[in-house]
Amino acid sequence: MKRTLIGLIAFLIIMFPLRIYAEEWSELTGLLDDSLQLVKRNEDEKAVQVLQHFSEQFVIKGNEKKQEVTPDQVRVISLAYDKAQQSLAEEALSKQVKIDNVLALQLAVDAQVSKYQPLWMEREGKVMDAFSQMEKAMSKEDTGQFQQTLNTFLHEFNIIYPSLMIALPENEVQRVNAHLSYLDEFRNVMLKTKGGQMQLGIIKGDLQKIFHTVKKDEIAPSLIWFMTITGGLILFTLTYVGWRKYKGEREKRKSNVHSKNR
Numbered sequence: 193m194k195r196t197l198i199g200l201i202a203f204l205i206i207m208f209p210l211r212i213y214a215e216e217w218s219e220l221t222g223l224l225d226d227s228l229q230l231v232k233r234n235e236d237e238k239a240v241q242v243l244q245h246f247s248e249q250f251v252i253k254g255n256e257k258k259q260e261v262t263p264d265q266v267r268v269i270s271l272a273y274d275k276a277q278q279s280l281a282e283e284a285l286s287k288q289v290k291i292d293n294v295l296a297l298q299l300a301v302d303a304q305v306s307k308y309q310p311l312w313m314e315r316e317g318k319v320m321d322a323f324s325q326m327e328k329a330m331s332k333e334d335t336g337q338f339q340q341t342l343n344t345f346l347h348e349f350n351i352i353y354p355s356l357m358i359a360l361p362e363n364e365v366q367r368v369n370a371h372l373s374y375l376d377e378f379r380n381v382m383l384k385t386k387g388g389q390m391q392l393g394i395i396k397g398d399l400q401k402i403f404h405t406v407k408k409d410e411i412a413p414s415l416i417w418f419m420t421i422t423g424g425l426i427l428f429t430l431t432y433v434g435w436r437k438y439k440g441e442r443e444k445r446k447s448n449v450h451s452k453n454r
Contacts, residue, residue, distance in 0.1 A: 217305035220249060224298035227276075231290050236280045239294070243277050250301075265304060265358050272297040272354040292351050300354035312355035315348070316403045322348045323396060330392060333383055342379055346372075360402065368402075371395045 223246040230239035250269065254261055276293040279285050299312040322345040329338035349372075357365055374391060375382075382388030 217301065220246060220253070221298060221302050223249065224294065224301060228291065228294045228298060231280065231287070231294055234287065236290070240277065240280050243273070243280070247273060261304065268354050268357045269297070269300050269304070272300045292347070296351045296354055299352060300358060303355040303358040310355065310359060312352040312359070313403065315352050319345070319348045319352065320399065323399065327392065327396070330383060330389060335383055338383055339379065342375065346375065356402070364402065367398060371398065
């Protein structure tokens with residue numbers, strides 16, 4: 193019984209730091225959500241102040257040894273932060289652009305902590321819808337519409353791009369960057385070649401793979417294993433305690449009966 197309890201405590205000790213880690217980072221995403229809401233209400237100055245507070249807290253947490261943040265992840269989040277902050281200082285930029293830049297930062301920070309249910313996944317519909325519009329423009333061979341829909345797709349994709357740099361393995365990141373480079377370099381000739389249509393199909397397949405792979409792996413096998421083992425240990429402990437209590441009460445009743453018979 194003691195070994196069982198020790199095992200249960202050990203499991204909880206292992207998982208407790210992970211919960212604390214998530215809670216600490218949720219404070220950062222909360223600050224970014226506050227900043228986002230301020231931008232939506234046209235309170236850009238207050239939004240900048242909240243972003244500055246986020247930056248200070250991010251530096252503090254990033255310097256803590258217990259935080260599992262790589263230099264590359266820090267760089268990605270820092271670049272997203274700079275873009276969001278600079279956009280809020282530009283009066284000429286539209287409100288929507290400012291919202292999207294702050295949102296991109298929020299999604300990137302969330303991607304750092306939410307490994308199995310990241311917020312950037314909720315953007316799948318917008319990204320794929322924009323891509324579908326680009327496909328339709330290509331099928332019509334409408335150059336003007338294609339350029340416009342390509343810009344829309346790139347804008348939607350850029351919102352989740354920092355998140356992908358954090359969430360995806362290096363080989364998939366390189367593939368994403370290769371696709372973006374192709375779209376930028378050959379956007380003016382894609383309608384004129386069969387290669388452009390084929391490449392668009394490849395890009396679509398990779399996009400679907402990115403979203404669907406993350407969905408498939410939303411619950412990690414290690415987490416399922418931990419939940420199963422922990423649940424079993426708790427059930428065993430409760431059953432054992434109940435059995436000991438029942439046995440104790442039964443022995444007590446027997447003792448009382450023997451006492452009366454004497």
